[in-house]
Amino acid sequence: MIRVKRFKLQPVHLWIAFLMLLLGAGLVAYGIVLVKGLSVTNLSDLVPWGLWITIDLSAIALSAGAFTLCAVVYLLGLKKYEPVARTATFIGLIGYSMALLTLLLDIGRPDRFWHAIVYWNTHSLLWEVSMCLTLYLCVLLLETAPLIGRTDWMQARFPWLSNKMMHIHHFAPILALLGLGLSMLHQSSLGATYGVLIARPIWYKPSLSVLFMFSAIVGGPALTVLITKLSGKLTPRAKVDDTLLEKITLFIGWALVGYIYFRFWDAFSMTYTYEPGKTEALGMLTSGPLAFNFLVGEMLLGAVVPAVLLLVPRFRKSWTAQVIALMLIVAGVVAFRWDVNMSGLLVVLTYLPQEVTTIYTTYFPSVIEIISGVGVVAYGALAITLAIRYLNLIDHTKKEKEVVESPLVVAGTD
Amino acid sequence: VKENTTIQRRDFLKFLALGSVAAGGLRLARLTSASETGGSSPYRWAMVIDQDKCTGCGQCTLACRAHNDVPPEISWNRVLEAGEIGDKQVHLPRPCMHCEEAPCVNACMVGASYHRADGIVMMDYDKCIGCRYCEVACPYGARAFNWESFDGPNPAVPEWGHPEVERRPRGVVEKCSFCYQRIDRGLKLGLKPGVDEEATPACVVACPVGARKFGDLNDPDSEVSQLIKNNPYFRLRDDLGTSPRVYYLPPKMEVNK
Numbered sequence: 155m156i157r158v159k160r161f162k163l164q165p166v167h168l169w170i171a172f173l174m175l176l177l178g179a180g181l182v183a184y185g186i187v188l189v190k191g192l193s194v195t196n197l198s199d200l201v202p203w204g205l206w207i208t209i210d211l212s213a214i215a216l217s218a219g220a221f222t223l224c225a226v227v228y229l230l231g232l233k234k235y236e237p238v239a240r241t242a243t244f245i246g247l248i249g250y251s252m253a254l255l256t257l258l259l260d261i262g263r264p265d266r267f268w269h270a271i272v273y274w275n276t277h278s279l280l281w282e283v284s285m286c287l288t289l290y291l292c293v294l295l296l297e298t299a300p301l302i303g304r305t306d307w308m309q310a311r312f313p314w315l316s317n318k319m320m321h322i323h324h325f326a327p328i329l330a331l332l333g334l335g336l337s338m339l340h341q342s343s344l345g346a347t348y349g350v351l352i353a354r355p356i357w358y359k360p361s362l363s364v365l366f367m368f369s370a371i372v373g374g375p376a377l378t379v380l381i382t383k384l385s386g387k388l389t390p391r392a393k394v395d396d397t398l399l400e401k402i403t404l405f406i407g408w409a410l411v412g413y414i415y416f417r418f419w420d421a422f423s424m425t426y427t428y429e430p431g432k433t434e435a436l437g438m439l440t441s442g443p444l445a446f447n448f449l450v451g452e453m454l455l456g457a458v459v460p461a462v463l464l465l466v467p468r469f470r471k472s473w474t475a476q477v478i479a480l481m482l483i484v485a486g487v488v489a490f491r492w493d494v495n496m497s498g499l500l501v502v503l504t505y506l507p508q509e510v511t512t513i514y515t516t517y518f519p520s521v522i523e524i525i526s527g528v529g530v531v532a533y534g535a536l537a538i539t540l541a542i543r544y545l546n547l548i549d550h551t552k553k554e555k556e557v558v559e560s561p562l563v564v565a566g567t568d
Numbered sequence: 569v570k571e572n573t574t575i576q577r578r579d580f581l582k583f584l585a586l587g588s589v590a591a592g593g594l595r596l597a598r599l600t601s602a603s604e605t606g607g608s609s610p611y612r613w614a615m616v617i618d619q620d621k622c623t624g625c626g627q628c629t630l631a632c633r634a635h636n637d638v639p640p641e642i643s644w645n646r647v648l649e650a651g652e653i654g655d656k657q658v659h660l661p662r663p664c665m666h667c668e669e670a671p672c673v674n675a676c677m678v679g680a681s682y683h684r685a686d687g688i689v690m691m692d693y694d695k696c697i698g699c700r701y702c703e704v705a706c707p708y709g710a711r712a713f714n715w716e717s718f719d720g721p722n723p724a725v726p727e728w729g730h731p732e733v734e735r736r737p738r739g740v741v742e743k744c745s746f747c748y749q750r751i752d753r754g755l756k757l758g759l760k761p762g763v764d765e766e767a768t769p770a771c772v773v774a775c776p777v778g779a780r781k782f783g784d785l786n787d788p789d790s791e792v793s794q795l796i797k798n799n800p801y802f803r804l805r806d807d808l809g810t811s812p813r814v815y816y817l818p819p820k821m822e823v824n825k
Contacts, residue, residue: 191715191716191717191738191739192698192713192715192739193715193716197715199703199709199711199712199713200709202700202703202704202713203700203704260699261697261698261699261739262696262697262698262699262700262713262714262738262739262740262741263696263697263698263737263739263740266695266696266697266698267697269678269695269697270677270678270697273678273679273680273695274678274679275674275676275677275678275679277673277674278674278675278676278677278701279675280675280677280699280701281677281678283677284677324579325579325583328580328583347701350674351671351675351704351705352671352707352808352809352810353671353704353705353706353707353808354704498704499704502709503707505662505707505708505709505804505805506648506650506651506660506804507650507660507802507804507816507818
């Protein structure tokens with residue numbers, strides 16, 4: 155029987171259309187980059203990494219909700235957060251695919267992307283990162299498989315495959331352990347990618363790996379909770395349990411305090427001695443072109459304000475304050491990645507023997523870089539929107555249903 | 569469907585099997601990776617640049633562009649102005665330092681930058697994926713990315729020489745190679761790099777005032793060994809511990825002239 159549903163234009167349709175529009179523009183820009191090469195960017199030999207690397211690093215950091223929450227649920231055994239972990243896992247999968255899409259754009263020879271897996275230089279931090287990314291993407295695919303297998307459509311069309319996919323859920327604890335290991339490795343190594351370079355004094359310190367890891371643990375769950383809370387307000391398809399989320403936001407708030415502590419000492423300890431290159435780069439952050447981004451974007455709005463909003467109970471109880479705090483955290487993580495990359499690259503230390511001078515250079519992404527970058531972000535937003543609509547991505551009521559169902563299942567098998 | 573997450577023995581074994589297959593596959597992939605440093609070499613190539621002699625004419629850069637088919641917007645060998653002594657402008661030619669502890673070699677994730685046994689830091693242009701991490705890692709700005717493809721004639725050819733190596737494609741990083749092609753070919757012909765022109769880097773041959781010397785540090789009698797032994801010298805950013813193989817003889821004050 156064919157049922158004809160009358161199409162009624164809802165805001166979500168406009169949202170999807172808007173994202174498709176951005177995605178389309180992004181695809182065109184992506185094509186232009188692939189055909190014309192990186193000369194269409196504003197990157198240079200002095201600033202070889204720019205907007206795309208920031209999107210890349212941010213996407214990975216903000217996907218950290220997946221490993222954090224999976225570890226909480228399957229390793230610490232806090233089962234009640236399982237529905238949130240499921241949402242986080244899917245967001246993680248999309249985030250990592252965004253990172254891979256951006257990386258493909260950023261490398262000069264995208265046709266050779268597979269070299270990263272086949273040819274090994276085990277001394278390279280980027281080798282370690284690309285290995286972890288590849289393996290962790292596999293883990294995320296396995297972790298997401300039950301979510302896809304569970305859909306009515308899969309069950310009706312491919313019952314065998316659907317069962318197999320759901321069966322993977324048995325491995326959740328092992329996958330969570332693998333995910334935790336791989337994530338801790340590469341989230342830190344991404345900071346170390348910068349941190350081991352003696353050529354760039356502001357990067358050359360062990361703290362970057364710690365800070366990258368820490369900010370990911372704060373930012374990842376923040377994005378998951380943010381998307382969940384917004385969806386709960388905007389669509390009836392997302393069934394949200396706010397008390398469940400409040401505990402997580404409290405955790406995020408305290409983790410943020412820890413992050414501020416590390417970040418403060420990291421910056422403060424650099425202010426004491428003059429070190430060529432490092433001091434100039436710090437100057438860029440505190441009073442130069444990156445100052446607004448660092449002081450206001452990263453520190454005040456990205457860390458201090460949300461920490462207050464999430465830790466003072468009066469604010470935390472307010473939906474609006476919570477959502478604002480989470481948005482600020484997410485933006486703060488992005489600002490942190492941008493500042494790290496830029497502060498190291500915009501200061502060029504000369505190697506002349508007579509004088510240790512620093513030269514400043516500039517970078518602003520080209521239109522093509524921006525459009526293709528926005529396209530990648532739009533892809534992520536679209537994928538998550540569709541998953542909320544069609545994959546039942548956010549459903550905190552599932553737990554109760556299970557309680558009702560499971561005795562029947564047990565009874566049936568007895 | 570049950571939603572329990574207890575792992576049965578069978579599942580665990582399956583998982584282990586899957587893991588070992590994956591590890592084995594990766595191991596196999598590892599074996600296919602070529603251009604390992606390997607081997608040993610009796611030579612340890614180095615360059616000595618005498619700042620006192622260098623006039624900053626830039627002929628080294630042009631000869632380099634011709635012999636290595638380098639596009640006009642890239643310089644493997646840059647000649648910088650480096651202050652003045654009295655009223656004399658001092659110059660600093662900067663090839664790749666071919667560092668013993670090369671940050672680029674450690675940085676490169678696919679091993680496209682690697683050490684040859686004779687110390688030359690080489691680029692495998694067929695492996696490079698163009699991630700530009702090496703550019704970020706190099707303290708000397710010695711690396712250049714091919715932002716565009718280099719088509720058409722090379723303006724430095726034929727005036728300054730003829731290309732001896734393949735042109736690099738768009739999207740890979742390139743840099744000075746100490747003219748390895750001239751060294752290797754020369755050695756095969758029984759010539760001595762640093763002494764015989766055909767076996768010596770093009771920039772050294774092109775220098776009209778003899779400010780650049782090339783040779784083997786393992787040979788105590790080579791010109792480079794002697795120059796380093798008998799003169800004060802410095803290396804660029806020696807404080808970084810990169811241990812460059814390019815040595816500079818500083819400019820001297822001109823007295824009573």
